[in-house]
Amino acid sequence: MESAYYIGIMSGTSLDGVDVVLADLGLHQHTLIKTFFLPYDHALKTKLLTLHYPGNDELNQAALLANQLANLYAQAIAGLLENDPYLLQSVLAIGCHGQTVRHCPQNGKGYTIQLVNAALLAELTQTTVVADFRSRDIAAGGQGAPLVPAFHQALFMDSKHRRVIVNIGGIANITYLDPEVPVTGFDCGPGNLLMDAWCSDHLGHPYDKNGRWAATGKVLPDLLEKFYADDFFINPPPKSTGRDLFNSGWLENHLQGSESSEDVQRTLLQLTALSIVSAINQYYPSTDEVFLCGGGAHNTLLVSDLEKHLPDKKVALTDELGVPVDWVEAYAFAWLAQQTICGQTGNIPSVTGAKGKRILGAIYSA
Numbered sequence: 001m002e003s004a005y006y007i008g009i010m011s012g013t014s015l016d017g018v019d020v021v022l023a024d025l026g027l028h029q030h031t032l033i034k035t036f037f038l039p040y041d042h043a044l045k046t047k048l049l050t051l052h053y054p055g056n057d058e059l060n061q062a063a064l065l066a067n068q069l070a071n072l073y074a075q076a077i078a079g080l081l082e083n084d085p086y087l088l089q090s091v092l093a094i095g096c097h098g099q100t101v102r103h104c105p106q107n108g109k110g111y112t113i114q115l116v117n118a119a120l121l122a123e124l125t126q127t128t129v130v131a132d133f134r135s136r137d138i139a140a141g142g143q144g145a146p147l148v149p150a151f152h153q154a155l156f157m158d159s160k161h162r163r164v165i166v167n168i169g170g171i172a173n174i175t176y177l178d179p180e181v182p183v184t185g186f187d188c189g190p191g192n193l194l195m196d197a198w199c200s201d202h203l204g205h206p207y208d209k210n211g212r213w214a215a216t217g218k219v220l221p222d223l224l225e226k227f228y229a230d231d232f233f234i235n236p237p238p239k240s241t242g243r244d245l246f247n248s249g250w251l252e253n254h255l256q257g258s259e260s261s262e263d264v265q266r267t268l269l270q271l272t273a274l275s276i277v278s279a280i281n282q283y284y285p286s287t288d289e290v291f292l293c294g295g296g297a298h299n300t301l302l303v304s305d306l307e308k309h310l311p312d313k314k315v316a317l318t319d320e321l322g323v324p325v326d327w328v329e330a331y332a333f334a335w336l337a338q339q340t341i342c343g344q345t346g347n348i349p350s351v352t353g354a355k356g357k358r359i360l361g362a363i364y365s366a
Helices: 042-050 058-080 085-090 118-125 134-139 149-156 193-203 221-228 248-254 261-283 300-309 325-341
Strands: 005-011 017-024 031-039 091-104 111-115 129-131 163-168 171-177 184-190 289-293 314-317 362-364
Touching: 005 058, 005 325, 017 058, 017 325, 031 058, 031 325, 042 058, 058 091, 058 111, 058 118, 085 091, 091 118, 091 325, 111 134, 118 129, 118 362, 129 325, 149 163, 149 171, 149 184, 149 325, 163 261, 171 261, 184 193, 184 261, 193 248, 193 261, 221 248, 221 261, 261 300, 289 300, 289 325, 300 314
Parallel strands: 005 091, 091 129, 163 289, 289 314
Antiparallel strands: 005 017, 017 031, 091 111, 129 362, 163 171, 171 184
């Protein structure tokens, strides 16, 4: 059986680092072969956060950071293949998402920016790179996100069950897989993004492991109601979001200043959980199974909350479907790279709102 090796690179809105996978996407097989994680240092994370907001010397800073990311991604690929460097010669393409610093789709008149110098990455690795996946969907009137539902459909569709795949990264998004209807999905709100920022500001830790700090606080109903008053939660899909909306400034605008930090953390966790639950109950009430992936799937308190609020549905991790929770998105961009190289479409109009199916990404040949 002939192999088809692709590398997928994903660095999400959590800004914790870069996930890299090597996958075999042969005609009759999809196999995750190797995985590697390379964390961002504090200086890089700070520079990337700064670019999310208007400032001085943006173009120069963006270009330098795109070069820095290309070098970092090349290092991550070297780490991935450290024991088998010869495998790079067999890789057909690298699917590189890049680092989102702006996402403003605005009904086909906006833009999205995922930083990486893809030409430099192709040069450093001497391998074809596919990048800038989201722009074509936005040009076609779509949101440019989420893009992983097409991959979810390819790997996780089941003829006997109606499934929701929930990716809890910096932003949480859901995909509905029903063999009898078109695939749909959307961003449903903040995932780990606000919780991580609040934890970093108040504890100096990058994230709240297993929700232990949140567990010491209580949900503040009035604050939760303020959060939910945001138009994003009211607007119907298709919709997507990011740090452009859900950031520390957004959070501070909702606080009175008298709340305890642990109560805010608990309420943020509840916001993430209930925005997912509300999306499922409102749009996909007939769901049988809910599978979680992304960093938030490690948060035991968050998972417990989801189970509590979805009592009639099976809640499990994508590990049960053969893909560990940490690697689903990087795996997806390896798959999306293959779609592009093979001239196949990668978006789902019923998810993003695009005018039609499109071949995504720009190709930088080896």
